[in-house]
Amino acid sequence: MVEEKVVNEKDGEEVEVEKKIKHLGPFERPKIPDGMSKHQWKKMVKRQRWVENKGKMKESRRERKKERNEERKRKIEDLKSKGEDYTELLRHKKPRIEVEDQVSTGAKVIIDCAFDDLMLEKEVVSLSSQITRSYSENKGGHNRVELLVTSFDKRLKERFDNSLRDYDKWNEKQIQFVEDDLDKVLEGEDLSKVIYLSADTDEKLEELKSGETYIVGGIVDKGRHKNLCKEKAERLGIQTKRLPIDECIKISGRKVLATSHVVELLIKWFKYRDWKEAFEDVLPPRKLRTEK
Numbered sequence: 001m002v003e004e005k006v007v008n009e010k011d012g013e014e015v016e017v018e019k020k021i022k023h024l025g026p027f028e029r030p031k032i033p034d035g036m037s038k039h040q041w042k043k044m045v046k047r048q049r050w051v052e053n054k055g056k057m058k059e060s061r062r063e064r065k066k067e068r069n070e071e072r073k074r075k076i077e078d079l080k081s082k083g084e085d086y087t088e089l090l091r092h093k094k095p096r097i098e099v100e101d102q103v104s105t106g107a108k109v110i111i112d113c114a115f116d117d118l119m120l121e122k123e124v125v126s127l128s129s130q131i132t133r134s135y136s137e138n139k140g141g142h143n144r145v146e147l148l149v150t151s152f153d154k155r156l157k158e159r160f161d162n163s164l165r166d167y168d169k170w171n172e173k174q175i176q177f178v179e180d181d182l183d184k185v186l187e188g189e190d191l192s193k194v195i196y197l198s199a200d201t202d203e204k205l206e207e208l209k210s211g212e213t214y215i216v217g218g219i220v221d222k223g224r225h226k227n228l229c230k231e232k233a234e235r236l237g238i239q240t241k242r243l244p245i246d247e248c249i250k251i252s253g254r255k256v257l258a259t260s261h262v263v264e265l266l267i268k269w270f271k272y273r274d275w276k277e278a279f280e281d282v283l284p285p286r287k288l289r290t291e292k
């Protein structure tokens with residue numbers, strides 16, 4: 001029998017699905033289609049399983065959410081009956097902000113996604129979630145940047161087309177997707193007002209300004225491609241700057257942040273106009289150290 005393990009859709013990590021195939025007798029084994037390598041075939045089988053299991057996973061997520069809600073309600077009732085404080089357990093939904101109520105910062109943030117070929121499948125999936133998070137941040141707050149995703153093609157676009165079908169209905173004041181690469185998008189722009197963010201540069205980004213464009217590399221590479229975005233910026237004649245991490249906070253682990261964290265930081269900077277507060281708001285507590 002072919003073992004079925006469910007794929008973790010959240011971070012796209014494809015779990016081994018047909019480990020047991022090799023234990024099947026030679027006549028029971030599915031035949032690899034002509035013209036396909038074993039590797040390609042395995043990938044196809046994984047993908048098929050993932051599609052088949054999608055519905056089941058959605059259902060089980062819904063179930064788990066329902067269970068968690070019921071558990072929360074039970075706890076509230078319990079605390080209430082004991083006369084204890086239960087307010088922590090109440091869900092405080094953020095009031096929804098309409099696009100008309102937002103203030104445009106006048107700054108543009110570009111997520112440069114020209115690195116599709118350098119990523120693993122699961123990294124493309126992770127990048128798609130990060131873009132979704134960046135969009136949520138841009139539509140959820142009082143301040144809005146002009147958010148643009150460039151080189152939106154290949155596997156990244158495929159992922160959006162297959163898994164986030166209504167993304168084309170997202171408000172274009174809050175996000176836009178273009179197939180063009182950065183150099184095309186920046187044609188005719190005053191490059192003195194364009195900054196490519198990179199952890200690999202010494203120059204520090206002091207503050208953000210209306211009328212400027214900030215580019216963030218749209219790549220998940222787990223440190224494999226140091227200097228990649230810095231070198232691309234240099235080729236295009238764009239200045240590079242790093243976030244003032246050392247100057248503001250103590251951070252554990254790598255100082256190369258995820259694309260979505262950087263986009264969120266840029267948006268949050270306009271709220272606080274202070275890097276330290278923006279870092280503390282955006283970065284997860286595990287990243288923030290109390291001592292150096």
Ligand SMILES: C[S@@+](CC[C@H](N)C(=O)[O-])C[C@H]1O[C@@H](n2cnc3c(N)ncnc32)[C@H](O)[C@@H]1O
Binds near residue numbers: 226257
């Ligand atoms: C996961 S990183 C990609 C790292 C990649 N190797 C590179 O060459 O930039 C995603 C993007 O976030 C931005 N970024 C991450 N950490 C940063 C930092 N400390 N300062 C400035 N930008 C940063 C950069 O634009 C970077 O391309």
